[in-house]
Amino acid sequence: EIQMTQSPSSLSASVGDRVTITCRASQTIHNYVNWYQQKPGKAPRVLIYGASTLQSGVPSRFSGSGSGATFTLTISSLQFEDFATYFCQESYTTPYTFGQGTILEIK
């Protein structure tokens, strides 16, 4: 089973900041990583799939990069609505493990 180690576990930032969240896989997974955003009381929604492809309808301030075993999600200029929890997920092999999540809070 592939382990996904996400960091940081929490992050305080201000509107307009650039933030980066990292996910490291326990083995190479090529580009089979997805990123999700979850707001309190809501289901997650996909932001990025295949490490760097932006899901339709997702603002362009979100971007993903990486390959092999290290991946990043970047938000170029935080907006108020971006304060949420973010999860990475590997889709290389079952079980499709998620990272433990990063809580992005307002500073």
Added chain:
Amino acid sequence: EVQMVQSGAEVKKPGESLKISCSGAGYSFANYWIAWVRQVPGKGLEWMGNINPRDSDTRYSPSFRGQVTLSVDTSTNTAHLQWTSLKPSDTAKYYCVRQDYSGSAAYWFDPWGQGTLVTVSS
């Protein structure tokens, strides 16, 4: 609009059985695997397993194998998650998701159902 619509919240006692459902709409149901994801309140996401509606081929996470059963009914475009004997540790929100894919065989989960909260308490 593609959407997954789940059945409502359940409150059960330990040892009881339960079957929750998820209906897919707005797409060709048979062409996409359906996955189930557990989220214990305040915790992270756990992939439980997935099922191919076309032939009911099913994969389970080792953590959930033998604990739950996935099934589908293609006549109603509905997927099910069931337990035969619930435990208090099964208390969680359960999401069904459509497993979308690209030609490169990358998979991602979209859309998600609204979740079904299952509470198991004596």
